[in-house]
Amino acid sequence: xxxxxxxxxxxxxxxxxxxxxxxxxxxxxxxxxxxxxxxxxxxxxxxxxxxxxxxxxxxxxxxxxxxxxxxxxxxxxxxxxxxxxxxxxxxxxxxxxxxxxxxxxxxxxxxxxxxxxxxxxxxxxxxxxxxxxxxxxxxxxxxxxxxxxxxxxxxxxxxxxxxxxxxxxxxxxxxxxxxxxxxxxxxxxxxxxxxxxxxxxxxxxxxxxxxxxxxxxxxxxxxxxxxxxxxxxxxxxxxxxxxxxxxxxxxxxxxxxxxxxxxxxxxxxxxxxxxxxxxxxxxxxxxxxxxxxxxxxxxxxxxxxxxxxxxxxxxxxxxxxxxxxxxxxxxxxxxxxxxxxxxxxxxxxxxxxxxxxxxxxxxxxxxxxxxxxxxxxxxxxxxxxxxxxxxxxxxxxxxxxxxxxxxxxxxxxxxxxxxxxxxxxxxxxxxxxxxxxxxxxxxxxxxxxxxxxxxxxxxxxxxxxxxxxxxxxxxxxxxxxxxxxxxxxxxxxxxxxxxxxxxxxxxxxxxxxxxxxxxxxxxxxxxxxxxxxxxxxxxxxxxxxxxxxxxxxxxxxxxxxxxxxxxxxxx
RNA sequence: CGGGGCGUAGCGCAGCUUGGUUUAGCGCGCCUGCCUUGGGAGCAGGAGGUCGGAGGUUCGAAUCCUCUCGCCCCGACCA
Numbered sequence: 228x229x230x231x232x233x234x235x236x237x238x239x240x241x242x243x244x245x246x247x248x249x250x251x252x253x254x255x256x257x258x259x260x261x262x263x264x265x266x267x268x269x270x271x272x273x274x275x276x277x278x279x280x281x282x283x284x285x286x287x288x289x290x291x292x293x294x295x296x297x298x299x300x301x302x303x304x305x306x307x308x309x310x311x312x313x314x315x316x317x318x319x320x321x322x323x324x325x326x327x328x329x330x331x332x333x334x335x336x337x338x339x340x341x342x343x344x345x346x347x348x349x350x351x352x353x354x355x356x357x358x359x360x361x362x363x364x365x366x367x368x369x370x371x372x373x374x375x376x377x378x379x380x381x382x383x384x385x386x387x388x389x390x391x392x393x394x395x396x397x398x399x400x401x402x403x404x405x406x407x408x409x410x411x412x413x414x415x416x417x418x419x420x421x422x423x424x425x426x427x428x429x430x431x432x433x434x435x436x437x438x439x440x441x442x443x444x445x446x447x448x449x450x451x452x453x454x455x456x457x458x459x460x461x462x463x464x465x466x467x468x469x470x471x472x473x474x475x476x477x478x479x480x481x482x483x484x485x486x487x488x489x490x491x492x493x494x495x496x497x498x499x500x501x502x503x504x505x506x507x508x509x510x511x512x513x514x515x516x517x518x519x520x521x522x523x524x525x526x527x528x529x530x531x532x533x534x535x536x537x538x539x540x541x542x543x544x545x546x547x548x549x550x551x552x553x554x555x556x557x558x559x560x561x562x563x564x565x566x567x568x569x570x571x572x573x574x575x576x577x578x579x580x581x582x583x584x585x586x587x588x589x590x591x592x593x594x595x596x597x598x599x600x601x602x603x604x605x606x607x608x609x610x611x612x613x614x615x616x617x618x619x620x621x622x623x624x625x626x627x628x629x630x631x632x633x634x635x636x637x638x639x640x641x642x643x644x645x646x647x648x649x650x651x652x653x654x655x656x657x658x659x660x661x662x663x664x665x666x667x668x669x670x671x672x673x674x675x676x677x678x679x680x681x682x683x684x685x686x687x688x689x690x691x692x693x694x695x696x697x698x699x700x701x702x703x704x705x706x707x708x709x710x711x712x713x714x715x716x717x718x719x720x721x722x723x724x725x726x727x728x729x730x731x732x733x734x735x736x737x738x739x740x741x742x743x744x745x746x747x748x749x750x751x752x753x754x755x756x757x758x759x760x761x762x763x764x765x766x767x768x769x770x771x772x773x774x775x776x777x778x779x780x781x782x783x784x785x786x787x788x789x790x791x792x793x794x795x796x797x798x
Numbered sequence: 799c800g801g802g803g804c805g806u807a808g809c810g811c812a813g814c815u816u817g818g819u820u821u822a823g824c825g826c827g828c829c830u831g832c833c834u835u836g837g838g839a840g841c842a843g844g845a846g847g848u849c850g851g852a853g854g855u856u857c858g859a860a861u862c863c864u865c866u867c868g869c870c871c872c873g874a875c876c877a
Binding site: 236238239240241242243244246254255261263264317319335336367369370371373378384386424426434436445531544545636638639641669671673705707708709710711738739740741742743744745746747749758760761762770 | 799804808809810811826827834835836837838839868869870871872873874875876877
């Protein structure tokens with residue numbers, strides 16, 4: 228490729244909308260252009276990278292025995308009614324109508340379509356197992372698109388679906404995919420961590436997330452260096468024994484104190500000069516069918532995913548102030564478990580069970596209660612692990628010290644079981660002649676997101692540093708002065724040789740000053756740069772520069788031509 | 799959706815508070831010519847804007863008011 232014909236337009240300054248380095252660099256290097264919030268054009272240079280990643284994904288999927296197909300983006304409402312997700316998936320799915328006012332969704336994922344295909348195609352156990360995959364555009368109307376292609380509303384995803392006779396088969400296929408995913412992310416030179424995850428709206432019980440480690444990541448993960456345990460924040464369990472020691476001592480008598488205008492935990496701890504650890508906060512939550520009071524230690528945060536699971540309900544939100552006043556008889560900020568005006572279920576975090584003589588709201592304006600105790604003063608209806616893990620908690624597996632890190636979710640795998648096959652009637656006749664539901668797994672990779680994750684992990688103040696495997700070009704030829712005869716002769720000779728050897732090469736043939744060309748080369752981050760300057764060109768010498776290490780080496784052109792495919796060995 | 803902020807040339811911004819000397823500016827980029835060629839040079843000339851849009855106030859609106867659209871940040875949400 229000749230730069231002069233490439234439509235690579237770099238920017239000196241990143242557009243102000245970009246916050247994180249990958250987004251800034253993708254815009255500055257001209258890989259993508261924004262069309263609307265969360266909707267991007269892949270420019271030729273960006274598309275080259277995207278295709279490379281797609282090919283890596285495709286190769287590993289094919290190696291694992293999965294079959295590629297292509298499903299439609301436009302999906303009829305009826306299918307989603309069958310699975311029951313037309314309503315539960317909510318506003319995330321972009322819904323459209325055709326001219327006859329029939330409803331369609333733009334596919335955010337393809338369980339429904341693929342299950343429909345399978346229930347029509349698979350009749351017998353002899354056709355199983357089978358795994359299908361596609362690399363395709365997905366639409367999700369994200370509440371808040373962010374960070375360029377990391378959280379986009381239209382993006383490229385690889386989604387795969389496995390179909391088995393039984394759980395054993397699923398486990399085998401799941402392992403295969405898991406291994407393929409590791410290979411894919413290894414090839415992309417990503418540093419990642421695999422964590423246990425919640426399966427959410429997808430269903431099923433076992434689920435793993437593949438997280439690229441990055442400070443700018445939106446997800447938080449827990450990792451134990453001593454035993455290797457990993458989980459995302461929603462999932463990470465808490466082994467609760469920290470407070471047991473503090474639990475000794477007598478129950479003191481309950482006491483009401485005036486706390487005028489003291490509403491927040493912070494104000495309260497300052498006012499009463501107590502630690503938030505001696506405080507129990509009471510949050511009023513609304514589910515689809517009930518209102519509950521949730522008790523948690525003052526310095527902890529409620530993990531709503533865990534709470535949802537414990538309550539076995541759908542829909543969970545903090546009650547508004549009107550509801551709180553109605554339930555507790557006091558304004559927001561003075562809620563407690565003792566003397567609630569209306570009788571509601573009281574849910575407590577495990578940690579609270581071990582607390583004694585703690586402080587709570589009094590359900591009365593400007594008042595709190597000291598020395599509150601469970602059983603004596605109020606009863607708990609349900610308890611469980613409902614808080615977020617913190618770095619001072621122990622590893623749930625080995626009780627070691629855990630680390631908390633930020634990550635970008637690259638891939639997610641699920642053991643779905645029969646959730647979709649049952650609701651949509653995907654069955655097969657087994658060897659025993661009996662009809663059974665097919666056992667499914669599903670596996671997703673955010674293909675376009677990988678680009679951002681790679682850049683996030685591989686850049687410096689000058690630009691992108693592509694790993695060879697996904698670099699848009701392997702080599703950039705940089706003739707310093709295109710008006711110098713010897714320079715351009717050598718540059719063209721090398722360029723043609725690279726082309727004939729099928730090594731991806733770009734030549735910066737623009738009649739620009741050297742500074743501009745060097746800056747642009749650093750920005751777009753091609754792994755190897757061959758600089759041709761007029762002085763050395765006279766001696767038939769060029770300079771090879773590695774973008775990642777910054778190493779330079781002068782090489783004779785003839786030696787280089789003889790050994791092009793080993794170009795890296797020169798440095 | 800709740801809270802906050804921003805829309806002025808391809809990108810980054812000033813002007814708005816206090817309406818009129820601004821024919822709407824500046825830096826970068828873009829075009830032409832000269833000059834220059836190892837890290838975003840210099841000189842000279844030039845193109846590019848319905849100041850996000852629609853109403854309104856006014857003799858007069860980028861500037862004030864109302865509505866609207868778009869974008870960004872924080873939060874909640876999320877495979």
